[in-house]
Amino acid sequence: MASRAFVPSVLLLLAFFSSTCTAQLSPSFYNTTCPNALNTIRTTIRNSISTERRMAASLIRLHFHDCFVKGCDGSILLNETPTLKSEKNTLANKDSARGYDVIEAAKSAVEKICPGVVSCADVLAVAARDASVAVGGPTWTVKLGRRDSTAAYPDIANSDLPRFTDSLNTLVSRFGGKGLSERDMVALSGSHSIGQAQCFTFRGRIYNNGSDIDAGFAGTRKRGCLATGDDSKLAPLDLVTPNQLDNNYFKNLLQKKGLLQSDQVLFSGGSTDSIVSGYSRNPSTFLADFASAMVKMGDIEPLTGSAGQIRKLCSAVN
Numbered sequence: 001m002a003s004r005a006f007v008p009s010v011l012l013l014l015a016f017f018s019s020t021c022t023a024q025l026s027p028s029f030y031n032t033t034c035p036n037a038l039n040t041i042r043t044t045i046r047n048s049i050s051t052e053r054r055m056a057a058s059l060i061r062l063h064f065h066d067c068f069v070k071g072c073d074g075s076i077l078l079n080e081t082p083t084l085k086s087e088k089n090t091l092a093n094k095d096s097a098r099g100y101d102v103i104e105a106a107k108s109a110v111e112k113i114c115p116g117v118v119s120c121a122d123v124l125a126v127a128a129r130d131a132s133v134a135v136g137g138p139t140w141t142v143k144l145g146r147r148d149s150t151a152a153y154p155d156i157a158n159s160d161l162p163r164f165t166d167s168l169n170t171l172v173s174r175f176g177g178k179g180l181s182e183r184d185m186v187a188l189s190g191s192h193s194i195g196q197a198q199c200f201t202f203r204g205r206i207y208n209n210g211s212d213i214d215a216g217f218a219g220t221r222k223r224g225c226l227a228t229g230d231d232s233k234l235a236p237l238d239l240v241t242p243n244q245l246d247n248n249y250f251k252n253l254l255q256k257k258g259l260l261q262s263d264q265v266l267f268s269g270g271s272t273d274s275i276v277s278g279y280s281r282n283p284s285t286f287l288a289d290f291a292s293a294m295v296k297m298g299d300i301e302p303l304t305g306s307a308g309q310i311r312k313l314c315s316a317v318n
């Protein structure tokens with residue numbers, strides 16, 4: 001008798017503590033409230049990527065730049081207003097981050113079937129996974145239940161997002177500050193196997209004739225990025241398979257053909273060399289680690305429970 005009453009009350013207590021102390025994200029969060037949410041998001045994301053392959057890269061980066069700034073809370077999606085300073089206009093994002101319209105379109109499609117239920121932060125997390133799949137990358141189960149911020153954090157964007165001039169130590173400490181290991185950081189940097197970079201982000205590296213760059217590679221890259229004038233001209237981060245999320249990025253690093261300085265520092269005699277060479281030899285290890293690092297990144301400081309809000313529009317606070 002006593003033990004029969006004891007078991008359910010312990011379960012209730014456990015349920016109570018798990019919902020109040022550590023509100024957890026869960027893959028089934030919308031199962032009853034919006035069962036078609038994920039299919040609806042996927043349709044929009046697939047269509048946009050089939051129109052423009054680069055969009056896959058842009059969406060993965062957008063999720064990263066959301067999560068690194070006060071957690072994955074959709075704060076990057078807010079437009080500037082007279083009373084809100086946007087993250088969109090910060091160092092790493094201005095004239096660079098893109099895909100906002102695609103996320104707004106996916107959100108709007110979800111609003112049509114379940115108004116006020118699915119957060120923009122979750123739409124972005126699902127979009128990043130769908131983007132990976134669309135360019136040959138791995139899939140993973142997206143944890144859900146993030147809520148949207150009511151503010152943007154431009155100062156944190158400027159201080160916390162990594163820079164292409166960062167040293168390995170700086171990068172390690174930036175990712176460590178978000179709970180991500182060196183291995184997570186190297187796996188996530190494999191995102192630079194797709195997408196493009198503007199000339200000004202790699203000019204310093206290709207023109208300084210250092211020993212850390214393949215001379216032939218520097219020569220090729222200089223043709224697409226002149227010493228002056230080409231600042232915003234785009235070049236693929238991975239010349240070999242620019243639209244395929246694969247381990248070629250790591251093979252490039254072994255040959256000193258990383259495009260950004262922040263790419264090559266991952267293989268330049270430091271503590272991450274062995275991770276890079278491991279991924280260059282073993283594509284399936286890279287893909288598995290990439291998937292789990294994306295899940296980990298998606299777990300950074302989410303707003304849950306009754307914190308924040310479910311925005312109606314991703315670009316504006318309700």
Ligand code: HEM
Pocket residue numbers: 054056057058059060061064095096097098162163164165166171188189191192194195196197198199201260262
């Ligand atoms: C390790 C530190 C990192 C630095 C310093 C860095 C820096 C950059 C820079 C400078 C660009 C080019 C932007 C432009 O020229 O407009 C870029 C592009 C990109 N980054 Fe990173 N990044 C880092 C890590 C990551 C991570 C962790 C991810 C994803 C999980 C990521 C995903 C991407 C993608 C996909 C692109 C191409 C975007 C597009 O074509 O629209 N990066 N990154």
Ligand SMILES: *[C@@H]1O[C@H](CO)[C@@H](O)[C@H](O)[C@H]1NC(C)=O
Pocket residue numbers: 027028031
């Ligand atoms: C939620 O829905 C997904 C997709 O239909 C299904 O795979 C999963 O088992 C469901 N989870 C729960 C807890 O009902």
Ligand SMILES: *[C@@H]1O[C@H](CO)[C@@H](O)[C@H](O)[C@H]1NC(C)=O
Pocket residue numbers: 207208209
């Ligand atoms: C790199 O080499 C080129 C060609 O030899 C030269 O014109 C240029 O001034 C050098 N740049 C630097 C920063 O040393």
